Amino acid sequence: MTDNKDDKTLSVTGKKTLTLKPSGVSQGTVRQDIGRGRTKAVVVETRKRRLTRPEDEKPSAPVSQARPAEPAPAPVAPRPATPAPRIHQPSAPQQRAPQAQQPARQERPRGAVLHDLSAGEMEARRRALVEAQAREVEEAKQRAIDEERRKAEAEEAALRAAEDAAQRATEVKEEGTHVQEAEAPAAAAAPARPAEVRPVPRPAAPSAPVFGRSRKEEEEEEERNAARGPARGKIAAPAPAKVPARPKGEDDRRRGKLTVTSADVDEEGAPSRGRSLASMRRRQEKFRRSQMQEPREKIVREVVLPETITIQELSQRMSERAVDVIKYLMKEGQMMKPGDVIDADLAEIIATEFGHTVKRVSESDVEEGIFDVVDSEGELLSRPPVVTIMGHVDHGKTSLLDAIRNANVVAGEAGGITQHIGAYQVEQNGQKITFIDTPGHAAFTAMRARGAQATDIAILVVAADDSVMPQTIESINHAKAAGVPIIVAINKIDKPTANAQKVRTELLQHEVFVESMGGEVLDVEVSAKNGTNLDKLLEAILLQAEILDLKANPNRTAEGTVIEAELDRGRGAVATVLVQKGTLRPGQIIVAGDQWGRVRALVNDKGDHVKEAGPAMPVEVLGLSGTPAAGDKFAVVENEARAREISEYRLRLARDKAAARQSGSRGSLEQMMSQLQTSxxxxxxxxxxxxxxxxxxxxxxxxxxxxxxxxxxxxxxxxxxxxxxxxxxxxxxxxxxxxxxxxxxxxxxxxxxxxxxxxxxxxxxxxxxxxxxxxxxxxLLSPERRETFLGNAEILEVFNITKVGKVAGCRVTEGKVERGAGVRLVRDNVVIHEGKLKTLKRFKDEVSEVPVGQECGMAFENYEDIRAGDVIECFRVEHVTRTL
Structure with a gap:
């Protein structure tokens, strides 16, 4: 290799074994879930990071000392579904040499001269690469053999466990113990273990055993790796991890370091978002429908339809979209909004068109299950009798009740007459009696009727000196209409004019037969003033109650009648109620007529607060939203929504009735005529x-x-x-x-x-x-016009006088004639004119009146058509004030 750069470049580029292809950057795609079953592919680039050390700067250092190999970063692209190999210590010296050298080449710029590497080093790298490839092939074969062996061992262990469990179950069955119940689940679950066995690619720590491998196998693997010894390019064994404060579970030990890819997919490449099996099935079903354009299966529902319903509510009950219902109505030519109210007929057509069944209900169904709930015979217990005191005004009803209660209610009533219904409870011989006092005045007819309907026994109070009076008869009729037995209390026997026998005799005329007269009605002579025979009256009440065998169920929701209602300044709406069934307690929600509320307090007739009110007990209820009408039924409901629904229904019903009464006066022709007459x-x-x-x-x-x-x-x-x-x-x-x-x-x-x-x-x-x-x-009445006849006068002659007109010369034939009085001109018994006299003269003098038999001259105001032989009738008009 020469010293100039050109020679070096040629010598390096002339060798085909060394290339600069790995650029340190790799690309891959990741499927991301963007919600509602949609995904998109994202291209991700990863760059391998090189950690430089002082050894890398020495050009003469051996390849193995270039830098310690580090775990490669997680690949970006999803891994294949096949299990990844386990990480273990490499046995060949040159295993990681190429990988260790790759960052060194990637750090160099493209086209640079590799003057640092000798031919020997390049040859060493080539040999290391070939050996690493051969070694990977051998390790793959070894891993396949180990996996087959582990599977076989796992299946044998599972079979042995199943056999042991079956043997233990047989022994337990023979011994007759209850161990079989505990061992049966384990025996049933044991054969399913081999299906769960799968190779775990990378255990997080050496001390954690791999699922499906025994501790002995792990130790043998470590010994084989140690026997190979350290070599060039060997990956250093990681230091033992710290024991965490919280013990990791099986999933935590397998997970390892969390990256973007590992969070999206697991080791086998499957999504690891924790989707449930049902969610995956829904996704697959949705995808299949989108591919095949298969319509969703229609679910038929039973739609409950009231008399009126909004379109939005109807669509919710059908589980359909309100838009679809609006579209259907638009096709039918009706433009509506979801908030519009439709009747039950149109709602039934819509529901039927959408393929649902319909169940029609009435608005009155909201009251079902509240009143008149039937109780079983085993739940009924004895209850006190409810007694109503009735009779004519001033016959001593309230005084009699005061004597029984040792109270003085009469003093609190204006004028000494009862104008309210009062409810009280007294105790006699350990037994309680509930009394309801009703007014006797003629105006309180409805009160007496209401008292009779809410009672078990009616006491008819008749004064011995007055005997039977109009309201006495009315009370008898109310008691008979209500079907309650009567006890006659003949009061005021202390008076000198008292005649009890006369009372008994007059009662016979109204079909009230007392015992002394051969009947079945009990009668007691009492005196409220002196307290005479009051104990006999109470005994008669208890005797009659024992015959009636009165029972009620106290262990149910309360139900009863409103006796009276008032608006108190400090307490608000107060209703006096009589509990007839069940037990009423504070905190319960009640509906009374068209009012409802939560019971804030219960007050008895003595003014004390009580915790509960049982059957036949009168109490004052505080907490209602308004004053109910006297005589309304009340009942306890389960929640405020039900109470509000019932109250709104009753209010609507009352408004409809009032509107019907107003509009009923202008209905038919006869009604219109009567309205014209009464206008x-x-x-x-x-x-x-x-x-x-x-x-x-x-x-x-x-x-x-x-x-x-x-x-x-x-x-x-x-x-x-x-x-x-x-x-x-x-x-x-x-x-x-x-x-x-x-x-x-x-x-x-x-x-x-x-x-x-x-x-x-x-x-x-x-x-x-x-x-x-x-x-x-x-x-407001127009006064009555009363006409008084005064007299008649016959016209004898008619005189025509200048500047005066016609004057009739008359003779008074009957009564008298007065000036200023009204007169009528009668001709042939027909009234021709009615008016007043202008003048009345006797000879030449004006006079005020002319008696019978005398002659006089008379002239009419504004009328001159008079003839001889006509009769003038004189009369006086009086206006008399009228009264009702």
Whole structure:
């Protein structure tokens, strides 16, 4: 080799054994998953990095000392599916020589003169390359032999384990122990082991045994590698890794260093994203459909359709896209949006067109399963009786109940009459009795009917001095309509005028047969004032309850009736309820009429808070969203969504009924005619605010009865609670009067009423309220025109006087004739004219009246067609004020 550069270049390039092809940069493609089953190919370049050491700078150093070989970086392209060979110590000195020299060549620029290498070194490299290739072929054969041997050993071990497990199972079966249950899974899983055996390419540490290889095999492999000894180009054995604080699992030991490629694919080239088997199947199915254009299999569903439903909700129930439903409607010529509401008929057509079955339900189905749930006989337990006290006003119902309870409710009632339904519970001989007190006034008919429907026994209180009265008869009818037994309590027997026998006799006329008269109805003579025979009355109640055998299931959701409802200033909406089934507890969600809420507290009749209310127990419920109507049923529901759904349904139903009543007045021709006839009817508008729902109901019923064909009371608004500013505004707009029953107006409402000139009337007795409204409505009546006959006069002669006109000379034939009174001109018994007299003269003097038998002169106002022989009838008109 010469010294000049040209010779060196020729000598190097003339040899074909050394080339500069490996540039240190290799390219490959990686399939990346971009979501939804789509992938794309990305070209990745990797550059081998050279770590220089001081030994590399010496040109005379042997090839083996160029630099210690390092593990090659992970290739970019995915590896083939065949298992990669295990890494072990090389036995030939020249194994890594070419690889070690490649970075040295790659660091040189292209076309440079290789003046550092001698011919011997080049020959050594060539020999090392040939030996490495031969050695790799031998190692591949050896690996195949080792793999076959390991598979055979694994299969033999699995068979031996299966035989041992079967033998142990047989022994356990013979001994009659329960070990068979524990060994059976192991015996069943043992034959599946060989399928899981696969060669592991590279264990992370020498101390970790490879799956499927025993420790002895690992030691033999290490001894073979050590026997080959160190050689040139030998890869230095890695230092033992530190024992991690957390023990690695099998997957962690195999994984090794995490790179982009190894994160995307595992050792066998399969994606290692952790996809489930179901996900892979879905992907394959989607790809197959996209290739074959195979349509998805249609899933038929049962679609539940209410009376109205939105298109969006319908598409969700069908599991179809709302866009597809809109497209179908557009094809049918209907332009709609997903939020539009359609009826059940159109929804059924759409669902049928999309291949689904339909189940029609009604809106009332939301109430199914809440009321009237049947209880099994084994769950029923005895409960206290519910007793309603009924009778005529002032016959002593509340006083009798006060004597039983040792309380004084009468003192708290205005005017000494009961105007609310009260519910109380007393205890007699260890047994509880629930009493419901009803008003006896005629206006409280609905209250008495409601009390009779919620009761088990009705006590008919009849005063011994008054005997049977109208509301007594009405109470008897309510009790018979409700089908409850009656106990007659003949009260006020302490009075001198008391006649109990007369009461029994008059009750016979209304088919109430007491025991003393040969009937089955119990009767007790009591005195609420002196407390006479009260214990006998309670015993009669318990006896009747024992005959009825009253039972209820306390271990279920509560259900009952709203006795009364009011709006309390500090507590909000308060409903007095009677629990009829189940047990009511605080925190439960109840629906009462069109109101709902979560029970915040339960208060008994003594004002104490209780934790629960069982069957036949009256309590006040706090926490409702509003005041329900008295007589509404209440029940406990499972969640707020169900309660809100039921409440909205009932509110909608009430609005529809109200709208139907308003529109019903202009329906048929007969209704239109009746409306025309009543168009002249005068109305007395009222805004009524009361303390409880029952009082408002009674007031409305009483005012409705006052109406006539000419005038009637129109209730613009009625609600529970005090008079507010909005009530004043409503009354001002409708020109109505405001009535407050046991309530008052707040400061803002009073000031607004003074500014607007609105009258607010306060009442606490229903008698006074009805009388005042009756008088006010009477003022709207047109006065009655009453005509009084005065007398008749016959025309004898007609005189025509200048500047005066025609004057009739008459003789009074009957009664008398008065000036200023009304007159009629009658000719042949036909009234020709009706008017007033212009003048009345006796001779030449004006007189006020002319008695019978005398003659006079009369002239009419604005009328002169008078003839001899006509009769003049004189009369007086009076306007009399009418009353209802």
């Amino acid at each position: 002249g009817m005068k109305e007395f508008p009222l805004v009524i605010k009361g303390d409880v729902q029952g009082s408002i109901e009674a007031i409305a019923g009483a005012l409705e009865k006052l109406g006539t064909e000419e005038v009637r009371a129109r209730i613009v608004h009625s609600a529970v609670g005090g008079v507010t500013e909005s009530d004043i505004s409503l009354a001002e707009a409708s020109n109505a009067a405001i009535i407050g029953f046991n309530v008052r107006a707040n400061t803002q409402a009073r000031q607004a009423a003074e500014r607007g000139g609105i009258e607010i009337r306060y009442y606490n007795i229903i008698y006074d309220l009805v009388d005042d409204v009756k008088a006010a409505m009477s003022g």
